[in-house]
Amino acid sequence: MKKGIFVKLSGYGEDSWSSEFEFAKKLDCDCVEFVLDYPLLGPSTYDEKTLERIKGMAGDLEIIVHLMPHRYLTPNKYDQVPELKGKTFDLASLDSQVRRFSIQEVEKSFVMAKQLGARIVTIHGGFCRNQNQYQKNLDALRTSLEELNKYANGVKLCLENMPVMDHFGNKVEEIPKSPEDLNLLTENLENVGITLDTGHANTIMQPERFFDKLKKVWNIHVHDNGGDRDNHLILGEGNIDFVYLIELLKERNYEGYFNLELDINWDESKVKVSPSREQRGASWKYIQGLL
Secondary structure (H helix, E strand, O other): OOHHHHHHOOOOOOOOOOHHHHHHHHHOOOOEEEEEEEOOOOOOOOOHHHHHHHHHHOOOEEEEEEEEEOOOOOOOOOHOOOOOOOOOOHHHHOOHHHHHHHHHHHHHHHHHHHHHHOOOOOOOOEEEEOOHHHEEEEHHHHHHHHHHHHHHOOEEEEEEEEOOOOOOOEEEOEEEEOHHHHHHHHOOOOOOEEEEEHHHOOOOOOOOHHHHOOEEEEEEOOOOOOOOOOEEOOOOOOOOOOOHHHHHHHOOOOEEEEEEEEOEEOOOOOEEEEOOHHHHHHHHHHHHHHH
16 A cells, blocks of 8 residues: 655645655655645646646655545635635535536636646545435435536546534535435446545544445545544544554555544644644554554
8 A cells, every 4th residue: 555644735835745745755755645735726826837847846745635625514615716706615515506617617627636646635525514404415415526526637536424422523415425315426436436534434433434335435534533423533543443444454455544643633623733744754654553
């Protein structure tokens, strides 16, 4: 498998980007993953020179991009961009115009990924705010993914599993959450697979059981928690059995990406979590010992 970390780009000043890539190289990572977000690195606002600078900083590190222009705890990220104010990103929306805009944003992220040399774009699926409409939202998401499958253009799309509870212990309305839904949403779509988030999975069941039920995992986000909320803890501070999980990955000959995701940038929210490089390095060392 290809091992790496999340690096802090979106939400942080560009003057800190090169040191993030150097940190990843110092850890001897194979890859890095970072968020595409507004206002600077959104699919409708980026400039090609910035992407070329990022690619140059990455050097031999493989890049994975994570399109995440929405926040369910903070104001709509599109409101930061005058020409996009009022837009909503939701691939599971029952509003056809919202879904059309969201699909276009993912398609633009494919273009960004190609320029960066990235092979995978990770996304969140969308929202279900009324459980009586759950199946309709799921069907709408599947329709969006079917369309995106046609236009991946050499880039693979990975749908991430969502937690039941957020950082604060509040109910999360984002979907999909269950292994069964992830399998159904990606079935028979050659360019659409799954990003398994270990912390998100742990709010539902043991991550190794979650992984065991999945059929098409191409990327994994690694962080810890106690099962009661998605608080991206340093490895060992929660109750996830990473020893068993990694044994299972080896047993199944997992050959995808495996990225340490400890960093949270909550923007306008009251909680800001940003582990030090020493803490990130310690978690990386722990994982390396298991791999």
